[in-house]
Amino acid sequence: MKIKFCNYCGAKVEYKIPASDDHKRAICTQCKAIHYQNPKIITGVIVEHEGQILLAKRAIQPRYGTWTLPAGFMELGETVQAGARRECFEETEAKLKNVEFFGIYNTISNSQVYTIFRAQLDVKHFTATAESLDVKLYYPKDIPWDNIAFPCVEHALKRFVKEMKTGFTIALEDIHEDFEGSRKTGYFDN
Numbered sequence: 004m005k006i007k008f009c010n011y012c013g014a015k016v017e018y019k020i021p022a023s024d025d026h027k028r029a030i031c032t033q034c035k036a037i038h039y040q041n042p043k044i045i046t047g048v049i050v051e052h053e054g055q056i057l058l059a060k061r062a063i064q065p066r067y068g069t070w071t072l073p074a075g076f077m078e079l080g081e082t083v084q085a086g087a088r089r090e091c092f093e094e095t096e097a098k099l100k101n102v103e104f105f106g107i108y109n110t111i112s113n114s115q116v117y118t119i120f121r122a123q124l125d126v127k128h129f130t131a132t133a134e135s136l137d138v139k140l141y142y143p144k145d146i147p148w149d150n151i152a153f154p155c156v157e158h159a160l161k162r163f164v165k166e167m168k169t170g171f172t173i174a175l176e177d178i179h180e181d182f183e184g185s186r187k188t189g190y191f192d193n
C-alpha cells in the first residue's frame with residue numbers, strides 16, 4: 004500500500020528521491036518528514052510432536068481458511084525467538100520446548116523476511132483460538148499440501164518433513180512466488 008498522507012501532521016505526501024538517497028520516498032509536503040517503507044519481519048515455528056506437525060487453519064485474511072505454521076509479525080522490543088513462541092501461543096495455545104533455529108525465508112514478492120524455528124510441544128495441549136479456525140497435528144503424509152497459506156510456509160514445511168528423516172539443518176531460501184494476498188495481487192499487511 005502506498006503512503007498517501009503524513010503520519011505526523013496528516014498532510015499529503017509526494018514521492019521524490021531525497022538528497023543522498025537512491026530510492027523514491029514519501030515526503031510530507033508540509034512538515035517534510037520522510038516516510039521510509041522497509042521489509043517486515045515475520046517469525047514462526049514448526050512444532051513437532053511424536054512424528055506429527057502442528058498446523059493452524061487461518062481465521063484471518065489474507066488466505067482465510069488455509070493451513071499454516073504458527074507465525075506472525077514481530078512486535079517492537081521483542082526477539083524473533085520470543086515472537087515465535089508468542090505467535091504460536093496466540094494461534095494455538097501450544098507451549099514449546101527444545102526451540103532451535105531452522106532458517107530464514109526471504110519472500111521477495113511481499114517484501115517480508117520470515118525467521119523460522121523448530122520446536123516440540125512441551126505438553127500435549129493446543130486448541131483453536133480467535134486467530135485459528137482449527138489446530139491439528141498432521142503426519143507428513145496427511146498435510147493438506149493443496150491448501151497451505153503461503154509459498155514460504157510450504158517450502159519450510161517440505162524441508163522440515165525431508166529433514167525429519169535426514170537430520171535438521173539451517174537454511175536460507177529465497178521465495179519469488181506470488182500468491183493470493185501478496186503485494187502484487189493487491190494486499191499486504193503493512
Ligand SMILES: [Zn+2]
Pocket residue numbers: 009010011012013014031032033034035036
Ligand atoms: Zn507531515
